[in-house]
Amino acid sequence: MARVNTDFIDEVRRSDGFDATACMHCGQCTAICPMGLDLLPRRLFFYVGAGLEDKVIENLETIFSCLLCRLCEENCPRDVHIAEDVRFLRNYINRKVHKLARI
Amino acid sequence: MPLPIAPLLGFLSDNLTKRRSVMPMSSRKTTRWAAGLDIPAGGETVLYTGLMYQIIPALTSSEKTMSLVQDSWVGQLLSFGRTVNRFVNLTSFMPPADRQEQKRYDQYLRNIVQLLRKAGVTEFGYLYGSELYTGALVRDLGVDDAFEQHARKVHKMLDRQGVRRVITVDPHTTDMLRNVYPKLVPGYNLEVKSYLEVLRESEARPKNRLESEAVIHDSCLYARYLDTVEQPRRLLEKAGVTARDPEFSGKMTFCCGGPVESLFPDKAGEIAGRRIKQLAEAGNDVVTMCPICLHNLEKAASGNGVSVRDISELLLQAYGG
Known part of the structure; x- marks a missing residue:
């Protein structure tokens, strides 16, 4: 059973680093991804939108596998800044899971 | 692991x-x-x-x-x-x-x-x-x-x-x-x-016309982050180099794999291998304009009969004189 984390939703909403609200889950990004990762980025954004933090963290390796090459953005009909959204999730994981926040 | x-x-x-x-x-x-x-x-x-x-x-x-x-x-x-x-x-x-x-x-x-x-x-x-x-x-x-x-x-x-x-x-x-x-x-x-x-903005004039062909590997950053697609092509064309575009090129270029090299070297190698195949279909003389692309594609090209060069080398042959 998926667990919704409302703090996660709040943090994403407050941030100006993540914005996938325009995404309509058409899947063109996933079809063209050179890494061939079926998760990226459509389902990932669904998890974020639904506040499923566990699911996001479960896919940590996939999130760090993104090339940030923006080939997906070139095709995105809604102009979502997919690479920057993925980078936001890396930063989130680095703070919450890897504890890399303070130096 | x-x-x-x-x-x-x-x-x-x-x-x-x-x-x-x-x-x-x-x-x-x-x-x-x-x-x-x-x-x-x-x-x-x-x-x-x-x-x-x-x-x-x-x-x-x-x-x-x-x-x-x-x-x-x-x-x-x-x-x-x-x-x-x-x-x-x-x-x-x-x-x-x-x-x-x-x-x-x-x-x-x-x-x-x-x-x-x-x-x-x-x-x-x-x-x-x-x-x-x-x-x-x-x-x-x-x-x-x-x-x-x-x-x-x-x-x-x-x-x-x-x-x-x-x-x-x-x-x-x-x-x-x-x-x-x-x-x-x-x-x-x-x-x-x-x-x-x-x-590109300068008055650079080639001293030698190279009369050759080169396959251009656009860097993801130059193409999609920095809108630099036309400049290298114009510089090469002026020098008599016919620019060949591979299957994915310009704004739709395909990554060299370099960005995941530090965490997932195997995945980086896989992507580089796929890119080299696409490039090789367009020709054997590939030019890059980013040291990371150069490094990754060179590794993947070894033994494939494809040569990968930095664009500065080719440009200098023409404009150096």
């Missing part, structure tokens, strides 16, 4: 915070490419290498170390390594870079200086040992605290040196200095152009 992500990220960001680079190198090694070129120190306009071409040969030796780490129990020790690395520069214990490789990558920077001068662009300096890496890798990996702190250091250094304009040599440094830093650093106001843009 994949590389242990958290300790590796910690290792890279500690290096950036404490030693101002992900791959700390002596300034003797990062500046020796400029020997004998008489580039003035500093100035309002500087050629900014961002240390990218200098880092690649060192990276090759660390990749050998990392592939050992990836396949063995040594990986388990990396978290311990991070603690030690805070006090002792572990990078200095990595196998030394191959001298021939260092010379080759240094030569690309020398090519760029000569190209600029031949095009009549002579009024620029170089920051020598003061120059800093931009922190691009640490930002890509999402370690924003360490990156932002570093970006402020870089800005302070540029400010102290009185730099107003920079000419960059690679797309990663260009993106950081042109697109990313202005959003982070208050008061940042620098004009940033890559040498390809500067050459």
